[in-house]
Amino acid sequence: MASYLAFPTRVVRALALVLAVLIGAGLLATLAVSPARADDTDGISGAPADASGPDQRSRFSYQATPGQHIDDLYVASNTGTTAQTMVVFATDAYNTDDGGYGLLDTDAVPVDAGSWVSFAGGVKQLSIPLEPGASQVIPFSLDVPADAAPGDHAAGVVISVQSTSGEILVDRRVATRMYVRVPGELQPALTISNISANYAAQINPFAGDTTVTYTVTNSGNVALGASVVVGVKALFGVSAAETEREEMSEILPGNERTFTTVVDGVGQWGYLNPYVQLAPSVDVEALNPGPLASVSRDTTIFVTPWWLIVLLLLVGGTFLFRRWRAKRDEKSAKAWMAYQEAEMARRVAEGGTATGAEQPVGPGDPALAEPVSGRNDR
Structure with a gap:
């Protein structure tokens, strides 16, 4: 009976050992393959270039007259570990809500400087397959229309790689800014509008917060940034708190952006005069448009003191x-x-005289007589 039970036990142990070996081999194979998949990347990059590759520029900046033709170079690179097919094209730029430099969607049709760019053969976009680590210098042309308006025209040269993830189309893009300044009547101008303010009281009556909201519009034809000062004055122009200072990122012509700034440490002085001051500036790599006029705007609020x-x-x-x-x-x-x-x-x-009142004293008045002693004289 004992030998009968021992045989199946040995068989079961042997089968378990074989199964463990197979599972272990499978895990080792999985571990050997997984790192290779984890290391795969899909990096892309692009930059202004010369014939040998990337140059020192961070953007394309041109001053071009209407009708002028310009040739330049752009380099696209596959910085990943997988082969990729890249689509290269140019499109128009705009300001995003947070002040960033945005570009139109890949399938959107440009109507400004983005439409002035073409590649070899006059095509508007190129499809370039690149192996991992490979780069390609791409010639392109910029043709400024004869009726181009004076001022700054913003665009970007874009590299796009699209792929699908399930039912989702993923569009990975990198871009290089392009500015084209057409000479003529340049009008660098920022305007402030829709300024409003509200006051939030604190337990300390001299430490309230004034929130100032305002919209800055580039109403001219030159891309401008600005140094911003936001403050609050009390009666007679006396400063009610320390000013807030910040740098405003570039706003493209025709674009606008709304800002909100909080000035703290404002006392309950009754009459308050919040204000905004802008000192316009251009990017260090941009072409100089000449003198830039500062602009300011204020409003009035009344705070119950x-x-x-x-x-x-x-x-x-x-x-x-x-x-x-x-x-x-x-x-x-x-x-x-x-x-x-x-x-x-x-x-x-009641008594004819007032108690304690003084009476006139005469010679015959008894009050002048000698006081009577308490003993008899002998």
Whole structure:
């Protein structure tokens, strides 16, 4: 009986050992393959170039007259570990809501500087397959229309690689900015509009927050950034708090952006005059448009000065209380005097003289006689 049971046990142990070996081999194979998949990347990059590859430029900046033709080079690189097919094209730029430099979607049709760019053969886009680590220098042309308006025209040269993830189309893009300035009547101008402010009181009446909201529009034809100062003044132009200073990123012509700035440490001074000042500037790599005029805008709000109201109530209450008390004391004094006069009159009426009143003294008055002693004289 014992030998009969031992045989199946040995078989089961052997089968378990074989199964463990197979599972272990499978895990090792999985571990050997997984790192290779994890290391796969799909990196792409692009930059202005010369014939040998990337140059020192970070953007394309041109000053071109209407009708002018310009040739330049762009390099596209596959920085990943897998082969990729890249689509290269140019499109128009705009400002995103957060002030970034945005470009139209891949399938959108450009109508400004993006439409002025073409590649070899006059095509508007190229499809370039690149192996991992490979790069290709791409010639392109910029043809400025004869009726191009003076000012800055913004665009970008884009590399796009599209792939699918399930039912989702993924579009990975990198781009290089392009600025084309057409000479003529340049009008660098920023305007401030829709300025508003509100005040949030704090427990400390001299540490409130003033929130200033305003919209900056590039109403000219030159791309501009600005140094911004936001502050609050009280009566007679006295500063109510320390100013807030920040740098505004570039706004393209025809674009606008809304900002919100909080100025803290503002007291409850009643009349408050929040203001915004802009000192326009151009990018260090941009072409100089000439003198730039600063711009400012302000608004007015009224903040209930509760601390002053409380102070006035305390002072006024103290004054009124003292006045009431003085009147009460005066009234009490008059009443006491009237009472004394009435009492005196009553006593006079009852006894003929007022108690304690002085009487005239004459020669024959008994008061002049010698006082009578308490013993008999002998």
